[in-house]
Amino acid sequence: MTKTDDIVEIKDLQTRFGDHVVHQDINLSVYRGEILTLIGGSGSGKTTLLRQMLGLEKPSHGSVRVFGKPARGASLNPQRKHIRNRSGVLFQQGALFSALTVFDNVALPLRELHTLSEPVIHDLVMIKLDMVAIAPEHAYKMPATLSGGMIKRVALARALALDPELLFLDEPTAGLDPELSESFVDLILTLRSEMDLTIVMVTHDLDTLVALSDRIAVLADQHVIIAGTLSEVCQHHHPFISSYFKSIRHKFDQRNPSESTWKTAPMPS
Ligand SMILES: Nc1ncnc2c1ncn2[C@@H]1O[C@H](COP(=O)(O)OP(=O)(O)O)[C@@H](O)[C@H]1O
Ligand SMILES: [Mg+2]
Numbered sequence: 001m002t003k004t005d006d007i008v009e010i011k012d013l014q015t016r017f018g019d020h021v022v023h024q025d026i027n028l029s030v031y032r033g034e035i036l037t038l039i040g041g042s043g044s045g046k047t048t049l050l051r052q053m054l055g056l057e058k059p060s061h062g063s064v065r066v067f068g069k070p071a072r073g074a075s076l077n078p079q080r081k082h083i084r085n086r087s088g089v090l091f092q093q094g095a096l097f098s099a100l101t102v103f104d105n106v107a108l109p110l111r112e113l114h115t116l117s118e119p120v121i122h123d124l125v126m127i128k129l130d131m132v133a134i135a136p137e138h139a140y141k142m143p144a145t146l147s148g149g150m151i152k153r154v155a156l157a158r159a160l161a162l163d164p165e166l167l168f169l170d171e172p173t174a175g176l177d178p179e180l181s182e183s184f185v186d187l188i189l190t191l192r193s194e195m196d197l198t199i200v201m202v203t204h205d206l207d208t209l210v211a212l213s214d215r216i217a218v219l220a221d222q223h224v225i226i227a228g229t230l231s232e233v234c235q236h237h238h239p240f241i242s243s244y245f246k247s248i249r250h251k252f253d254q255r256n257p258s259e260s261t262w263k264t265a266p267m268p269s
Helices: 046-053 078-085 102-111 118-131 148-159 178-195 206-212 230-235 239-255
Strands: 006-017 020-031 035-040 061-066 087-090 166-170 198-202 215-220 223-228
Touching (some): 006 046, 102 118, 198 206, 223 230, 230 239
Parallel strands (some): 166 198
Antiparallel strands (some): 006 061
16 A cells, blocks of 8 residues: 555554553554454543544644544644545444434535535435435434434434545444344445445444454554454454454354354464
8 A cells, every 4th residue: 555545644643641641652544445443442542543533632642644634733724624524423322413303414514514505405415315225204304213223324324424535433333233233234335335435443343343344453552553454463462352352253153153254364372
């Protein structure tokens, strides 16, 4: 990969809250077109790193560049706005505005541009809802009347409203049952190829991790101890990785005893 393929570039990043050091010497790139998954124990700094890429938090040291520009600047900085308009976020809770209809939730980022007429916004919202398989008759419903799976889809439609090049997914399948998770994963794969998306994801869900990740970055001991393919990560010796992948391999083998893909990757002992 050449440098121009780095959508996100994190250099020598350090994060501390008072005496508490969360990240040290973090260097990580997100390449154009890939799905990069962040894993790590609770409190290892996954959410913080995601927020730093979104420009919502500033590291104590080092830099975070998105599309070649600093992720964090003055809020009215045109560069920030430019980055924001090129990225979308699906927050863990789905985070729809409960007082707005499905339609108005998805329309919100489009209306904030102040450049599109209502008829154009209407068509764009309907196209996005169609992309996430939400039928038009649901457009004027309130979020409280929707199922968990539908809320995730509408939140995804809103994250995609501005046709982002970069999408952040925080626990995208948390709270969904296995069947809904699987169809949400399929949806993300379809959209990714249709929209040329680059995706940064945090997930604890094994099936989501395996189905979506091109690379996995592991946060432990304040560092990214490895960023690589599933098989590369599995071969890396570190207590966190051993215990993490051992426990999920066990779960995976129980679920799919005859077709464990884990057998193709050498596991740490
Ligand atoms: N604003 C903050 N002030 C103080 N400590 C924080 C703040 N944000 C996060 N932390 C601490 O930083 C560590 C990493 O948090 P977080 O990024 O949420 O971890 P993860 O998402 O991996 O569970 C935790 O110990 C958390 O308590
Ligand atoms: Mg978190």
